[in-house]
Every structure is written in C-alpha cells, then in structure tokens.
Amino acid sequence: MDFRLSDEEEAFQSAVRRFGDRVLRPNEARIDAEKVIPPDVLAGMAELGLLAMPVPEEYGGMGASATLTELASEEIGRGDSTMATAVFFLLEAGWGYLLARHGTDATKKEVLPSVTAGKAFLGIATTEPTGGSDLARMRTTSRRDGSAFVVRGEKSFISGVEEAKSLGGGHLTLTRVEGGGFNFLYVPTRSEGITTQRFRNMGRMGISTGGLSYQDVRVPERYLLGEEGKGFEYAMEGFSVARTFVAAACVGAAERALETGMAYIKERPAFGQPLGKFEGIQFELVDLWTQVEAVKWQCRRAAWLLDAYTLKGDHSHRSEVDRAVAAVKLTAPPIAFECVKRVMMWFGAAGYTEDVGLERGLRGIMSYMVGAEGGLNIMRIILGRELLGKEFLPYK
Ligand SMILES: Cc1cc2nc3c(=O)[nH]c(=O)nc-3n(C[C@H](O)[C@H](O)[C@H](O)COP(=O)(O)OP(=O)(O)OC[C@H]3O[C@@H](n4cnc5c(N)ncnc54)[C@H](O)[C@@H]3O)c2cc1C
Incomplete structure (x- = not known):
C-alpha cells in the first residue's frame, strides 16, 4: 500500500x-x-x-x-x-x-x-418529472425505426441543457425499450423535435438545469451506446465514475472552507484573544478536518478501484466498487456542507453576507444533498443491498 x-x-x-x-x-x-x-x-x-x-x-x-x-x-x-x-x-x-x-x-x-x-x-439525462431515484420505472421510450431510434418522452432537472443548446452537444439519455430493457443514446440537444426549458435553481448558478421534451426525435443508430437493451448497466457504470468525482469536488470545497475559516479564527479577536484559541471553535475545526481527511482518502481509494477494475472493463469487483463509491457520495456532500456552515458561523454576521461568499458554497453543495447524481438515501440503499444482500432491498 x-x-x-x-x-x-x-x-x-x-x-x-x-x-x-x-x-x-x-x-x-x-x-x-x-x-x-x-x-x-x-x-x-x-x-x-x-x-x-x-x-x-x-x-x-x-x-x-x-x-x-x-x-x-x-x-x-x-x-x-x-x-x-x-x-x-x-x-x-x-x-x-x-x-x-x-x-x-x-x-x-x-x-x-x-x-x-x-x-x-456532454451530460447525462436519466431523471424524469415523475422521479429520478426509481430509474427502472422511467417512461421515456426509444423505438427502433430502420436505422434510427425514435425517442419520445420528457427528462427533468438535467444539467447543461442551455450549454448543450448554445455550445452544441447533448446528453447520454436513458430510454425504455418496448418489450424490456433500456437503450442509452447520445441525443444532440439541437435535434429536431427537442424543446428545452431552464429551471430557476438556488445554487451552482453557472451551469443550467432544465427540462428536455422529446417529440418523436429521430436518433441515428450510431448514437447507441453498446448493445441494444443493455443501457441500464452502462448508466450504472457511468454513475460510479461520476459520483466519485462529485465526492472529490465536495472534498475540495470542504478543504477550502476550512482554510478560509482557519485564516479567520487565527486573526478575529473575541474576549481579548483570537477565536481560534477557544476550544469551542478549535475542537470543531479539528473534528471537521478529521472527517474531511477521512473522506478524501476514501475518495482516492474509490478512484483507485475504478482504475484497477472499472476503467479496464473489468466488473469482477463490482460490489467493492459500488460500496466505495456509494460511501463517498453519501458522506462527502454532508461533510462539505457542514464545513461551510460551521465556518459561516465562525465568521458571525460577516458569514451571512454575499461579500464573504461562503453562502455560494452552501447553495452549490446542497444540490448533491437533494439529489444530483443520486440522492443520499439512494447511496444508503446501495450500501444496504451490498451489506445485507439483494433480498433486503426496500422495494421490488
Ligand atoms: C442541481 C441538480 C442537477 C441535476 N442534474 C441532473 C442531470 O444532469 N441529469 C439527470 O438525469 N438528473 C439530474 N438531476 C436529478 C437528480 O438525479 C435527481 O434529483 C435524483 O436522482 C433524485 O430524483 P428526484 O429529484 O426525482 O427525487 P425522488 O426520486 O422523487 O426522491 C425524493 C427524495 O426521496 C428519497 N428517496 C427516493 N426513494 C427512496 C427510498 N426508497 N427510500 C428512502 N428515500 C428515498 C430521495 O433520495 C430524495 O431525497 C439533478 C438534480 C439537481 C438538484
């Protein structure tokens, strides 16, 4: 090691x-x-x-x-x-x-x-207005028609809708196949039959989130990923990779918040000495730093597992990879959120201002708590399945 x-x-x-x-x-x-x-x-x-x-x-x-x-x-x-x-x-x-x-x-x-x-x-479109966690029940369909697939349905809360329209590009789009299975298709956003909508988010404002509506969109068969009907497996592979990077970004945001906080509590006086001298503050810093350090190394291990297996096309260690990835996607966002929140409190009233800017981090990280790249409870469901077995899944 x-x-x-x-x-x-x-x-x-x-x-x-x-x-x-x-x-x-x-x-x-x-x-x-x-x-x-x-x-x-x-x-x-x-x-x-x-x-x-x-x-x-x-x-x-x-x-x-x-x-x-x-x-x-x-x-x-x-x-x-x-x-x-x-x-x-x-x-x-x-x-x-x-x-x-x-x-x-x-x-x-x-x-x-x-x-x-x-x-x-390039982004990902799996979530629909009727739900994002229970992907197996999604409604958007793709029907083969000669050398194309015809996509019909609606996706919701999709990142990069505006960017894919203005810059060009599109989303890997999960669609249901009549008779069973899923197709994972690259769908250019400028395709005929697509309309988009931008939602008004509370954070991470620099990238759009919105809806995509598909009215019989013809997608050439060359845009199909892998085998017809096997799209769900490919999507899960992509989530393993993307979720690791989500967690890593949260680690970076958490470290930055703590660095900002440390610089502040070394200087800011209260009761005749810097805030950092008070154990009530110092111990909080130490507890947060310890948690961030732990999740950082968990993230790096998850990435190592991806390199050792998934990125080589080897799925023999799937369970180990799934546990490692779900664990970091479950823990990194809340720790990052807690770091920013605590540092805001060390700053007192100044922490509540836009000028200090901590609130921007709080709003951004929250997206990973409510659901982006899978909600926290979905990570718990994956871990429960891995620890107890599929028969303990809380749904059929
Ligand atoms: C800013 C942002 C950007 C996003 N970008 C994308 C994107 O680019 N592409 C994309 O496809 N999707 C995207 N999403 C959507 C995201 O994937 C979904 O929010 C997520 O999958 C959850 O789906 P949902 O919001 O429909 O919540 P629901 O599925 O309705 O779930 C609601 C809540 O209940 C919890 N829950 C669900 N089932 C269970 C259960 N069995 N037990 C306990 N709790 C449960 C969930 O964790 C969640 O907290 C984005 C979301 C956000 C907020």
Whole structure:
C-alpha cells in the first residue's frame, strides 16, 4: 500500500490548484451572478486538458486515470466552490469516459473532440418529472425505426441543457425499450423535435438545469451506446465514475472552507484573544478536518478501484466498487456542507453576507444533498443491498 502521489500526479495537482487560484476563484462571484461559466474559463480548462479528462488522446482527451481526474476534481471544487465549474467538469469526465468506452467509433470521432476542446457540452439525462431515484420505472421510450431510434418522452432537472443548446452537444439519455430493457443514446440537444426549458435553481448558478421534451426525435443508430437493451448497466457504470468525482469536488470545497475559516479564527479577536484559541471553535475545526481527511482518502481509494477494475472493463469487483463509491457520495456532500456552515458561523454576521461568499458554497453543495447524481438515501440503499444482500432491498 502506497499513499504517495506519483511525481506526475503531484505536478498536475499543483497545476490545477494554480488554475483554481488564478482563474476560478477570481471568477466565482461572476459565475454565480451572471449564471454562466465565462468562455475564457472554459478555454483555460480545455488548455490544461481538464475537459473530459479520461477520454483517450485520439479523441482529444488526456486518457487520464480516475485517480488523476479525482485529484483535478478536488482542485476544481476548491477553486469554484459554487460547484458550477465542478459540475461541468465531472459530468464531462464521467460521461465522456462512458461514451469513449461504449460509443461507436463514428460517434466518438464526431462528438468527443469538440467536448474536450470546450466547444460542445456532454451530460447525462436519466431523471424524469415523475422521479429520478426509481430509474427502472422511467417512461421515456426509444423505438427502433430502420436505422434510427425514435425517442419520445420528457427528462427533468438535467444539467447543461442551455450549454448543450448554445455550445452544441447533448446528453447520454436513458430510454425504455418496448418489450424490456433500456437503450442509452447520445441525443444532440439541437435535434429536431427537442424543446428545452431552464429551471430557476438556488445554487451552482453557472451551469443550467432544465427540462428536455422529446417529440418523436429521430436518433441515428450510431448514437447507441453498446448493445441494444443493455443501457441500464452502462448508466450504472457511468454513475460510479461520476459520483466519485462529485465526492472529490465536495472534498475540495470542504478543504477550502476550512482554510478560509482557519485564516479567520487565527486573526478575529473575541474576549481579548483570537477565536481560534477557544476550544469551542478549535475542537470543531479539528473534528471537521478529521472527517474531511477521512473522506478524501476514501475518495482516492474509490478512484483507485475504478482504475484497477472499472476503467479496464473489468466488473469482477463490482460490489467493492459500488460500496466505495456509494460511501463517498453519501458522506462527502454532508461533510462539505457542514464545513461551510460551521465556518459561516465562525465568521458571525460577516458569514451571512454575499461579500464573504461562503453562502455560494452552501447553495452549490446542497444540490448533491437533494439529489444530483443520486440522492443520499439512494447511496444508503446501495450500501444496504451490498451489506445485507439483494433480498433486503426496500422495494421490488
Ligand atoms: C442541481 C441538480 C442537477 C441535476 N442534474 C441532473 C442531470 O444532469 N441529469 C439527470 O438525469 N438528473 C439530474 N438531476 C436529478 C437528480 O438525479 C435527481 O434529483 C435524483 O436522482 C433524485 O430524483 P428526484 O429529484 O426525482 O427525487 P425522488 O426520486 O422523487 O426522491 C425524493 C427524495 O426521496 C428519497 N428517496 C427516493 N426513494 C427512496 C427510498 N426508497 N427510500 C428512502 N428515500 C428515498 C430521495 O433520495 C430524495 O431525497 C439533478 C438534480 C439537481 C438538484
């Protein structure tokens, strides 16, 4: 067991941290206020190789390991604590990986180079107005018609709807097949028959969330991922990868909050001494730091497992991977939320202002608590299934 990062990993981590300090932090308030990630920020990410990092070099990516991508996600969550940039990053990393693994050559050549260059957006569309947790009951269908699939239905709360329309690109879209099974299809947002809607969120304002309505949208068969009818399995594989990067972004946001808090409590006087001298504050810091440190290493282990098995197409350790990923998606967002909340309280009234900016982090991280990339209880259900067996699933 060796916990050291390689020289290459350390150098890349430092480069992304510098990018976070010099580009993301100064833009954070603007990203939140203007509800968009500025094009020069995306261009900077593309230049560093941060867009859809695990995509192989032949399609414009870095062919990065999950470990390297996890490290980058930590840094992006630290740089832009609103989570908008982190979401953009991790969706493309997770679902770009999946398209590269299961997409047809023609689709990969057509779609991935623009995604890695920041000239198109790639996301995931599984959630529907009737629910996102119980995916097996989704209603959107795809019916084969010659050399195309005809998609009909509605998706809801989908990240990057506006970006995919304005930049170009689309979403890997889970659809039900008549007679059983699911097709996972890349659906370009500009396809004929698609209408979009933007929702008004409370946080991570720099990336849109919205609805997609499909009125008999014809999707060429080359956009099908893997085998017909097997889409559910591919979607679950993509979730394992993307959820690890979600947790990593939360670790970065938590570390940033604690660093901000530490700097403050070393200086801010109360009752004749710095706040940090009071055990009531210091012990809180120590407890939070210990939890963040634990989940950080859990995240890195989850990424290591993905590299060792999933990214090699080896699903023999599925249970171990599922446990590791569900555990970090369950624990990282609440810990990050708690760190930001506590630091806000150390700041007193100033913590409640937009100027200090902690509230932006609180609003962004909350998206991972309510459901983005799977609700916390869904992680508990996965872990319960893994610990007790499928017969203990709380539903049929
Ligand atoms: C900002 C944001 C961005 C998102 N982006 C995307 C995206 O890009 N693509 C996409 O497909 N989806 C996206 N989602 C949707 C997300 O995947 C769903 O919110 C999530 O899957 C939960 O679905 P739901 O919101 O319909 O809640 P529901 O499924 O209705 O569940 C409601 C609550 O009940 C809990 N719950 C559900 N079943 C059980 C159970 N059996 N036992 C106990 N508790 C349970 C859930 O955890 C949740 O807290 C996004 C969500 C948000 C908030």
